[in-house]
Amino acid sequence: MSESERSKASGVSEARRARGSRGESEACALLTLARVSRRYQMGSETIHALRDVSFTIDAGEYVGIVGSSGSGKSTLLNILGCLDTATSGEYRLRGTDVRDSSDDALSDLRNREIGFVFQTFQLLPRTTALENVELPLVYRGVRAGERRRRAREALARVGLASRMRHRPNELSGGQRQRVAIARALVTEPSILLADEPTGNLDSATGREILELFRELHEAGNTIILVTHEPNIAAQCPRALRMSDGYLLDDGPGSRVVADLMVGVRL
Amino acid sequence: MSVMGAIRRVMGAIGRVIGAIGRAIVRVAVRQGVAFVTALRGIAANRMRAFLSTIGIAIGVATLMTIYGLTAGLTSSFTRQLAMLGSNTMYVSSRPWVIRGDWWRYRNRPPITRADVAALRRRGDLLAAVAPVADAAAEVSYRGERIGQVQVQGTTSEYIDTSTLKMASGRFLSPLEGAGTGQIAVIGSEVAERLFKQASPLGARIALGPQRFTVIGVLVPQGKAFGRSLDNLVIIPIDTFGRLYGMRRDMAIAVTAVEGALLQAEDQIIEILRTERGLGAGDEDSFSINRQSELLKIFNQETAALFGVALAIGLITLLVGGIGVMNIMLVAVTERTREIGVRRAVGARRRTILFQFLSESALVTMVGGALGTAVGMLGCRVIDRVAPISAELSPGAAVGALVFSALIGLVFGTWPAYRASRLDPIDALRFE
Numbered sequence: 254m255s256e257s258e259r260s261k262a263s264g265v266s267e268a269r270r271a272r273g274s275r276g277e278s279e280a281c282a283l284l285t286l287a288r289v290s291r292r293y294q295m296g297s298e299t300i301h302a303l304r305d306v307s308f309t310i311d312a313g314e315y316v317g318i319v320g321s322s323g324s325g326k327s328t329l330l331n332i333l334g335c336l337d338t339a340t341s342g343e344y345r346l347r348g349t350d351v352r353d354s355s356d357d358a359l360s361d362l363r364n365r366e367i368g369f370v371f372q373t374f375q376l377l378p379r380t381t382a383l384e385n386v387e388l389p390l391v392y393r394g395v396r397a398g399e400r401r402r403r404a405r406e407a408l409a410r411v412g413l414a415s416r417m418r419h420r421p422n423e424l425s426g427g428q429r430q431r432v433a434i435a436r437a438l439v440t441e442p443s444i445l446l447a448d449e450p451t452g453n454l455d456s457a458t459g460r461e462i463l464e465l466f467r468e469l470h471e472a473g474n475t476i477i478l479v480t481h482e483p484n485i486a487a488q489c490p491r492a493l494r495m496s497d498g499y500l501l502d503d504g505p506g507s508r509v510v511a512d513l514m515v516g517v518r519l
Numbered sequence: 520m521s522v523m524g525a526i527r528r529v530m531g532a533i534g535r536v537i538g539a540i541g542r543a544i545v546r547v548a549v550r551q552g553v554a555f556v557t558a559l560r561g562i563a564a565n566r567m568r569a570f571l572s573t574i575g576i577a578i579g580v581a582t583l584m585t586i587y588g589l590t591a592g593l594t595s596s597f598t599r600q601l602a603m604l605g606s607n608t609m610y611v612s613s614r615p616w617v618i619r620g621d622w623w624r625y626r627n628r629p630p631i632t633r634a635d636v637a638a639l640r641r642r643g644d645l646l647a648a649v650a651p652v653a654d655a656a657a658e659v660s661y662r663g664e665r666i667g668q669v670q671v672q673g674t675t676s677e678y679i680d681t682s683t684l685k686m687a688s689g690r691f692l693s694p695l696e697g698a699g700t701g702q703i704a705v706i707g708s709e710v711a712e713r714l715f716k717q718a719s720p721l722g723a724r725i726a727l728g729p730q731r732f733t734v735i736g737v738l739v740p741q742g743k744a745f746g747r748s749l750d751n752l753v754i755i756p757i758d759t760f761g762r763l764y765g766m767r768r769d770m771a772i773a774v775t776a777v778e779g780a781l782l783q784a785e786d787q788i789i790e791i792l793r794t795e796r797g798l799g800a801g802d803e804d805s806f807s808i809n810r811q812s813e814l815l816k817i818f819n820q821e822t823a824a825l826f827g828v829a830l831a832i833g834l835i836t837l838l839v840g841g842i843g844v845m846n847i848m849l850v851a852v853t854e855r856t857r858e859i860g861v862r863r864a865v866g867a868r869r870r871t872i873l874f875q876f877l878s879e880s881a882l883v884t885m886v887g888g889a890l891g892t893a894v895g896m897l898g899c900r901v902i903d904r905v906a907p908i909s910a911e912l913s914p915g916a917a918v919g920a921l922v923f924s925a926l927i928g929l930v931f932g933t934w935p936a937y938r939a940s941r942l943d944p945i946d947a948l949r950f951e
Contacts, residue, residue, distance in 0.1 A: 331945050334864070336863075336864065336944050336945050336948075337945055356868070356869060357868050357869070360863065360866050360867065360868040360869075361866065361868075363863075363864060363865065363866050364865060364866020365866070369864050369865070371948065375857065375860070375861045375864075375948060376861075377858055377861060378858075379560070379564050380560075388861075388862070388865050389865040389866055391549060392862070392865060392866040392867045392868070392871065393546070393866065394542075394545060394546025394547070394548075394549045395549065396545065396549060397549075436865070440866075
């Protein structure tokens with residue numbers, strides 16, 4: 254399945270394809286969304302945050318999700334991250350149907366399969382970098398010694414070997430985000446889910462973080478990065494463009510963003 | 520071989536099951552253990568607030584502990600004093616020992632006299648021992664050593680049979696001496712110690728008022744009751760007592776019933792004394808019979824009422840304290856909403872969050888409980904020293920207080936912890 258094939262697929266046709274090819278693509282498809290919708294009830298009004306979104310992401314991909322605020326990209330991220338479940342449609346993560354999972358099962362899925370990186374870092378205050386990184390392992394029930402060892406490894410991987418004993422308020426923004434990435438990596442999750450990871454960083458530091466993501470991708474990690482900045486999405490090998498809850502475009506980042514810009518210019 | 524193989528397979532399966540169970544236990548232990556450590560850290564981060572919120576609990580626990588200590592002290596004082604009486608013994612006196620409100624009814628009762636004693640001796644075939652007891656307080660001295668406010672009791676030889684008094688050395692009054700006016704005395708252990716130190720008091724002549732008495736016996740120590748020593752005592756013959764302090768003094772009669780006939784003996788005493796005192800059919804008794812079990816019952820009722828009121832006050836304090844802790848925990852949950860979101864995002868289950876906040880509130884109240892226990896123990900010490908009542912706190916009571924305060928934390932922490940566990944992770948992460 255080439256990038257060009259995928260690039261022209263609309264949401265609906267992709268859903269059909271995902272369903273049709275499930276049998277043979279199960280082996281490499283990490284996650285599959287089939288006609289996923291998410292509706293909220295706000296008083297008497299129904300908000301369609303996601304409408305019939307379908308796509309497949311394979312292990313090892315680096316996918317940007319781009320869209321303006323209110324486009325549904327955050328909702329999509331929450332569903333992908335098992336923080337939220339679809340109102341209708343099917344979301345399969347490594348063959349597990351997520352929609353029918355209990356709250357405990359969702360917690361365990363997040364713990365095992367997902368590594369979150371947030372715009373605001375979301376580190377625990379008054380807690381050292383090392384302990385922050387250990388946190389997901391705590392909820393997996395890993396013993397203290399093993400936890401410490403793996404957290405050290407993860408911190409070394411993001412270049413923070415010398416800052417393990419520092420607390421978040423003693424670290425720069427870029428360093429904080431590196432701690433958060435180490436926390437996401439430490440469980441060796443199936444997907445690294447980053448929500449505007451450079452949004453709170455200056456552009457130089459942001460570039461460093463994106464470089465780190467690129468390295469992690471090259472090392473074999475699956476990365477999904479949500480952004481509203483087209484130039485970040487353009488650097489992704491693949492990008493999904495969201496608007497008004499629809500998946501409008503799916504293809505190589507540079508092409509999707511070029512089309513987006515044309516659209517903006519028109 | 521195939522049998523060995525089967526055994527090996529079964530053993531392997533058992534091993535795997537045990538391994539899986541072990542891992543599950545470790546997993547739970549790690550999660551909850553860390554939740555506990557997290558809770559500790561949460562408290563440490565807000566030491567002042569935790570301390571303030573726990574003061575209510577501390578006050579409540581201190582109140583309860585002091586009351587408990589006081590009640591325990593009172594009860595043990597009372598039972599100790601009663602133990603001296605013996606369970607088969609009644610005390611006949613002009614007024615009941617415990618008067619509850621209606622004291623005017625007893626105001627004009629005539630004193631108990633030697634005639635009453637004589638009547639009981641003469642006609643009471645169910646009475647194994649009858650001994651008049653008169654009380655006074657006086658100074659006792661021996662070679663310049665003085666003790667003030669010693670309890671002086673005038674009685675007869677039968678007194679020792681009505682009580683649980685025992686001789687440590689020497690002997691009690693003999694029947695002849697008890698009836699006579701000899702200048703002899705049996706002394707309590709405290710009097711012996713203070714006047715004679717290590718020396719034997721037997722045969723020594725102690726001074727009681729203007730007269731001198733030869734010590735013929737020393738009693739076994741009986742301890743303290745209501746802050747007063749029961750061993751600060753001198754017993755002399757009743758007639759000698761009468762000459763010293765006056766014959767017309769009100770006295771009591773200690774009466775021991777024959778074995779197994781306590782109630783019949785009481786009826787007999789009433790019958791004999793009513794006849795002796797010439798009371799008509801419609802007249803009230805002009806004397807009272809005090810029994811150990813009766814006293815204990817009255818005492819228990821009185822202390823139960825006291826204890827009940829105090830318990831209610833303590834519990835209300837704890838309720839207020841508990842609500843304070845609940846309030847603080849609700850604030851903590853709100854403050855740490857994002858933290859909860861992060862924990863949920865990285866895989867904490869609801870009940871792990873629940874446990875974290877429950878252990879935090881239980882810890883806070885336990886600290887309060889420990890503080891309160893310490894204050895309560897100190898309070899009991901002070902009361903024991905300063906006031907004429909004793910207060911005792913057992914280690915068991917302290918442990919109980921800690922467990923109880925932890926329970927309060929669990930109860931009042933449930934709502935905040937539940938709220939924390941029910942937070943939607945998405946909203947929690949976005950919380951500003």
